Structures are given as structure tokens and as C-alpha cells.
Amino acid sequence: MKKLLVFTYIFAFQSILIAQKSQKYxxxxxxxxxxxxxxxxDLDCAETSYIQKKIAVLxxxxxxxxxxxxxxxxxxxxxxxxxxxxxxxxxxxxxxLPKSLSQLQNIKVINLRNNAFKKLxxxxxxxxxxxxxxxxxxxxxxxxxxxxxxxxxxxxxxLYLNGNNLTIIPSDISKLKALExxxxxxxxxxxxxxxxxxxxQIQALKIVVLSNNNITVLPQEVHLMQQINGLVLDxxxxxxxxxxxxxxxxxxxxxxxxxRNNNLSKFPSDISGxxxxxxxxxxxxxxxxxxxxxxxxxxxxxxxxx
Numbered sequence: 001m002k003k004l005l006v007f008t009y010i011f012a013f014q015s016i017l018i019a020q021k022s023q024k025y026x027x028x029x030x031x032x033x034x035x036x037x038x039x040x041x042d043l044d045c046a047e048t049s050y051i052q053k054k055i056a057v058l059x060x061x062x063x064x065x066x067x068x069x070x071x072x073x074x075x076x077x078x079x080x081x082x083x084x085x086x087x088x089x090x091x092x093x094x095x096x097l098p099k100s101l102s103q104l105q106n107i108k109v110i111n112l113r114n115n116a117f118k119k120l121x122x123x124x125x126x127x128x129x130x131x132x133x134x135x136x137x138x139x140x141x142x143x144x145x146x147x148x149x150x151x152x153x154x155x156x157x158x159l160y161l162n163g164n165n166l167t168i169i170p171s172d173i174s175k176l177k178a179l180e181x182x183x184x185x186x187x188x189x190x191x192x193x194x195x196x197x198x199x200x201q202i203q204a205l206k207i208v209v210l211s212n213n214n215i216t217v218l219p220q221e222v223h224l225m226q227q228i229n230g231l232v233l234d235x236x237x238x239x240x241x242x243x244x245x246x247x248x249x250x251x252x253x254x255x256x257x258x259x260r261n262n263n264l265s266k267f268p269s270d271i272s273g274x275x276x277x278x279x280x281x282x283x284x285x286x287x288x289x290x291x292x293x294x295x296x297x298x299x300x301x302x303x304x305x306x
Contacts, residue, residue, distance in 0.1 A: 028054070036060060045069035056080035067091045072116075076100040090114050090134070102126035113137055113160070119145045125152040136162035136183070144170050151175035157204070162186045168194045174201035185211035185232075193219040200224035211235045217243045223250050230256040234284075237263040245273030252276075260284045267295055277302045 024040045025031040028047040031038045035057045042065040043051075051066075052075045061081050066074075068091035078084075079100035087104075090113035101107075101123045109132040110124070117138040124130065130153050135141060143161075147170045150156055157178045163186040173179075179202050184190060190213060199205060205227055211234040231254060233239060239262060248254055249272075257277055261284035274280055280302050287295070287306060296304050 031058060039063065041065065042067075043069075051075050052077050059083070062086065064088070074098055074101070079103040082106065085109065087111070097121045097123050099123050105129065108132065110134070116140070118142055120149040122149065124149055127153070129155065131155050132158040134160040136160045136164065136186075139163070139165050143168070144172075147172045147176075154178065157181065159183070166190045169198050171198050173198050176202060178204055180204050181207040181209075183209040185209055185213065185235075188212070188214040193221045196221035196225055200227075203227055206230060208232070215239055218247050222247050226252055229253055230258075232258040233262070234258055234260040235262065237261075242268040242270070245271050247273075249273035249276060255279065257281070266291055271295065271298055274299055274302060279303045279305065281305045 023037065024042065025038055026042045027044060028041070028050040031041055032054065036059070038058050039060055040063045041058065041061060045068070048066060048069055048071065055077050058081065060083055062083055063086040064081065064084060065088045067088060071089065071092040071094055073094060074089065074097060076098045078098065081104060084104050084107050086109040087107060088111040090111045092114075093116045094112070095116040095118065099121075104127065106129055107127050108129050110130065111134040113134045114137045117135065118140045119142050120135070124133075133150065133153075133156060135146065141164045143164065143166055150159065151172050155178055156176055157180040159176070159179060159181070160183040162183050166184065166187040167189045168191050169184075182199065182205065184195065192210070192213070192215065196219065199208065200221070207230040208225070208228055209232040211232055213236060215233060215236040216238045217240050228251065231248070233244075239259070241264070245268070248257060254276065255278040257274070257279070258281040260281055263286060264282065265286040265288070277299070280299065282295075283305055285306070292304075292306050
């Protein structure tokens, strides 16, 4: 899964993935030789039938990956994995989840990316430790239903909604009180004004990712986003830098701005609006050495990364 914000040399995301000290297994047959030691299993697609037959013997399993296997549903036998922290089923054709999933009371991370979900099941609301959900690239996802379900998950602090053909963000997203990071990339029709208006109501929110959304200028509503520390605007090649510098300067808590891979070769003469930034990430652009030096000289207290 993805990662959360930390301020190091460059902007990165703080990991909440489950660190595994035990051996990582990619074969169920091998795992069955020492089932008590298995905490991490990346299941071979040819072995998915084992889930129904023998998954219960992996009583210490914490991370389960069943990816790109063409599954349409998860078997109810998954309920036996009482210690499971992470479930990754990306790249399948799953459209719902078994009710028995609610018995996995230790699960923290669920990856449903690249599946066939239209609506999220209520089952998710019975997982008290769930913190991270990736529902990206489910293009028929009902966003109203999705936010309604997610608003009942009290500890949810990371949410990925990339590539879901979003046009608006429902106002109920303000009920996600614990949300710290949201990814809304690859939604080029998204109404950014609408998104900022509702996201501004989430005081815990620290990071907003809007890469590859055909953004040229940020709407006036960006001034409402005073709580955020990090803004990611990668792969928006027509973004107007002068306007961006002006508007970002009004965000009192903004410390990290990512503008990677935007086909930039020159900044406007006045970039003083970026002076408050701790990090400005500009890698993957086309700046000359001379322009790089000019930008660094104009932003002496900002860590500019090329």
C-alpha cells in the first residue's frame, strides 16, 4: 500500500504498512510446511483454491496478497485469519466482500484497487482498526455510497480514490474526522472547487494529492485549505506557476509542494510566494542548470529538489 507524510530530505509518505520480520512466502505449499511461522503470504493465482481448503491453518498470518488473479469474490473462509492486518486483492474482478470479513477485527489496511466495485459493503464498518483504504480504479464506483460507508469508519486516515471518474466530492466526506491523507489523482473531470470546499472541513487533513488532473489554476477555494501541510500536483503540465505561487503563499501551514513531471523549463521572475515552503520538489522537469541555480537563489530557505 501507499505511504504517509514525513518531512525528510524530500517529501515522502509515512508508512503504515505492516513490517514483517518473518519469511515472506509466495507458495502456499511451502507455507504449509511451517504454518505457524507464516505472517506474510503473496498467494500464487494457481493456488487460490487453498483459501477455502486450508487457509485456517495459517493462524498467524498478518499480510495476505491475492493480486491479479481474476477473482470475482473472496471466500468466507477468510474469517479464520484473526490476526490479519493487511489484505491486498488489487487487480481482480471482485465486486463485493463477504460478511465474514467483519470477523477480522485486527485488519488495518485493505487494498481494493483495480476491481469491479460499484458500492462498498457495510461489512467494512465493523472493522474497528481499519485505517487505510485504497479503492482506486473502480471506475463505476458510486462515490455517494462510498463516502457514506467510509464515514462510519472512525479511524480511517488514508484514502485513495484515484482513477474513479470522479466529478464531485460529496459533502459527507467532512464526516471522515480522522482523515489525514487523500489521493484524488487521475480524475481529470473532478470539480476542484467542490473538492476543496468539502475537504476544508476535515481539520485532521494534512496531505492532498491531485496529480494528473489537467489542473491549470487552483480555484479560489484553495484558501480554505489552511490545515494542509503537503500538496501534490505532479503531472499537471499546464499548471500556471505564477498563480500557484500566489495562492500557495496564503496557505499558512503548507510546507511541502510537489510539482514533478510537469514539463516545466522556466519559473516566473517572482516566485516569492514559495518562500514559506520547506520543500519544493521539481524533479522530472526540464530546467536548465542556470534556471535551477536562479530558483535556488531566490528560495534560500527552501529545499528545492530537481
